[in-house]
Amino acid sequence: MDARGRHMLVEYHGADPAVLQDAERIRGLLVEAAEAAGATVVQVVLHRFSPQGVSGVVLVEESHLSIHTWPETGYAAVDFYTCGDGDPEAAHQVLIAAFRPSRWEQMMVERGLEGPEGMAMRHHRRSG
Amino acid sequence: MDARGRHMLVEYHGADPAVLQDAERIRGLLVEAAEAAGATVVQVVLHRFSPQGVSGVVLVEESHLSIHTWPETGYAAVDFYTCGDGDPEAAHQVLIAAFRPSRWEQMMVERGLEGPEGMAMRHHRRSG
Numbered sequence: 001m002d003a004r005g006r007h008m009l010v011e012y013h014g015a016d017p018a019v020l021q022d023a024e025r026i027r028g029l030l031v032e033a034a035e036a037a038g039a040t041v042v043q044v045v046l047h048r049f050s051p052q053g054v055s056g057v058v059l060v061e062e063s064h065l066s067i068h069t070w071p072e073t074g075y076a077a078v079d080f081y082t083c084g085d086g087d088p089e090a091a092h093q094v095l096i097a098a099f100r101p102s103r104w105e106q107m108m109v110e111r112g113l114e115g116p117e118g119m120a121m122r123h124h125r126r127s128g
Numbered sequence: 129m130d131a132r133g134r135h136m137l138v139e140y141h142g143a144d145p146a147v148l149q150d151a152e153r154i155r156g157l158l159v160e161a162a163e164a165a166g167a168t169v170v171q172v173v174l175h176r177f178s179p180q181g182v183s184g185v186v187l188v189e190e191s192h193l194s195i196h197t198w199p200e201t202g203y204a205a206v207d208f209y210t211c212g213d214g215d216p217e218a219a220h221q222v223l224i225a226a227f228r229p230s231r232w233e234q235m236m237v238e239r240g241l242e243g244p245e246g247m248a249m250r251h252h253r254r255s256g
Contacts, residue, residue: 045173057185063196105246118233
């Protein structure tokens with residue numbers, strides 16, 4: 001597998017607290033998002049925090065997709081490392097449709113580059 | 129839990145292929161690195177790729193630590209999202225000692241910030 005990858009970091013603010021708190025819904029969303037991006041799911045790990053909040057990680061053949069949610073503030077943090085021809089933007093769109101955030105922010109970082117250029121930020125964009 | 133966190137992305141190049149290929153060693157290293165950073169381990173997931181390469185994720189109370197290795201090129205990609213008072217640099221030092229990379233690169237991104245500043249790169253530094 002080519003080590004060159006893209007690492008997408010996304011912040012969702014003003015997201016639906018009921019969805020952010022629903023661990024089983026999040027499990028399904030992570031799988032749906034990973035598959036929408038063209039990734040192959042290997043394993044899913046979920047953890048519910050007390051009194052609220054969910055952490056989830058999907059290991060995919062192309063690396064991983066993670067989420068951490070804070071329903072009390074309507075915030076979720078996502079990162080998605082994909083190698084190969086995957087389309088992380090497709091995963092972002094699946095999550096936007098479910099979380100309905102009032103705003104989001106996305107940073108895309110190139111990973112695994114040989115040579116002096118190293119990690120490079122490809123873009124940093126925001127909603128609205 | 130405070131949503132404010134630091135997300136450390138690290139590249140290790142020229143790392144020891146024997147360590148990068150050793151899934152059980154990597155499991156132990158991930159736990160050691162997470163604990164060195166002051167994180168509390170919840171769950172560890174490991175996956176061996178064929179013919180080589182390992183992916184591992186440690187869910188911690190403070191978020192997650194992940195690694196993906198490519199022994200054939202001596203490369204490993206790490207990300208560590210920590211909330212609270214954890215010290216991700218301590219995890220980096222544990223991994224450097226084990227992988228003995230000829231060079232590394234680290235990017236630290238502030239996450240979970242309310243307000244217009246949003247995600248912010250705190251630093252981007254390299255070895256040597």
